[in-house]
Amino acid sequence: MARKPLVAGNWKMNLNHLEAIALVQKIAFALPEKYYAKVDVAVLPPFTDIRSVQTLIDADKLSLTYGAQDLSPQDSGAFTGDISGPMLAKLGCSFVTVGHSERRAIHGETDELVNKKVKAALKHGITPILCVGEELEIREAGEHLEHTRNQLIEGLKGLKAEQVQAVVIAYEPVWAIGTGKVATAADAEEVCKSLRGTLSEKYGDEVATAVRVLYGGSVKSGNVSELVAADNIDGALVGGASLDGEEFTKLCALAAGGPLP
Numbered sequence: 197m198a199r200k201p202l203v204a205g206n207w208k209m210n211l212n213h214l215e216a217i218a219l220v221q222k223i224a225f226a227l228p229e230k231y232y233a234k235v236d237v238a239v240l241p242p243f244t245d246i247r248s249v250q251t252l253i254d255a256d257k258l259s260l261t262y263g264a265q266d267l268s269p270q271d272s273g274a275f276t277g278d279i280s281g282p283m284l285a286k287l288g289c290s291f292v293t294v295g296h297s298e299r300r301a302i303h304g305e306t307d308e309l310v311n312k313k314v315k316a317a318l319k320h321g322i323t324p325i326l327c328v329g330e331e332l333e334i335r336e337a338g339e340h341l342e343h344t345r346n347q348l349i350e351g352l353k354g355l356k357a358e359q360v361q362a363v364v365i366a367y368e369p370v371w372a373i374g375t376g377k378v379a380t381a382a383d384a385e386e387v388c389k390s391l392r393g394t395l396s397e398k399y400g401d402e403v404a405t406a407v408r409v410l411y412g413g414s415v416k417s418g419n420v421s422e423l424v425a426a427d428n429i430d431g432a433l434v435g436g437a438s439l440d441g442e443e444f445t446k447l448c449a450l451a452a453g454g455p456l457p
């Protein structure tokens with residue numbers, strides 16, 4: 197089964213809602229409709245931008261999709277500052293990143309919490325983009341395959357095969373995020389292949405073949421083609437380069453197999 201590539205722009209804590217509208221308009225204008233047949237494109241803005249992005253995408257009937265960068269494992273209640281799955285679902289979010297390394301490192305998110313968040317997203321019909329990835333020391337010790345395999349297994353714990361089929365996995369080596377140091381396509385493919393192998397072992401070939409595995413970490417228009425050409429890399433989770441409309445559009449067009457618009 198051919199997996200349609202997904203390019204998701206993780207804006208992190210950048211752009212207010214007015215800037216968000218400007219960037220979405222720029223992408224919508226620059227990326228002709230025909231590309232969406234070959235690539236799914238999503239933007240993941242900060243929470244405060246989502247309503248504006250939703251309104252624009254709905255009003256102009258754009259093919260872009262959107263989502264959030266995190267969600268609470270709870271549906272509602274006394275959780276000051278948190279945002280729930282039902283809130284994101286009501287805003288029409290298609291995706292939510294879960295377990296991004298910045299949340300694991302800065303907010304101390306454990307695999308157990310990440311697993312609860314994956315379940316919360318699925319419960320409300322939002323596709324979780326489950327992020328895994330090793331720190332530099334782990335790679336240097338040669339333990340990156342085992343580390344990412346464990347994060348994957350723990351993140352998906354307790355899910356049925358059909359639920360796993362609805363998840364997107366993103367391999368983001370921590371040492372490649374925001375550093376300009378992109379993993380080579382061979383390094384990224386090694387891990388993405390191993391993650392798919394784990395999915396196959398745990399949930400069967402059908403699930404492993406259907407699930408999209410993205411690569412993230414300093415992806416740009418200059419390296420995306422080589423990355424998505426690898427057998428087990430089905431798109432990209434893009435940080436810095438997703439904040440530049442022209443660069444992100446180029447990157448999406450290349451992930452679709454080109455030509456540049």
Ligand SMILES: O=C(CO)COP(=O)(O)O
Pocket residue numbers: 206296368372373374375376412413414415433434435436437
């Ligand atoms: O963390 C990332 C996407 O989630 C990657 O960020 P950069 O593309 O800025 O390295």
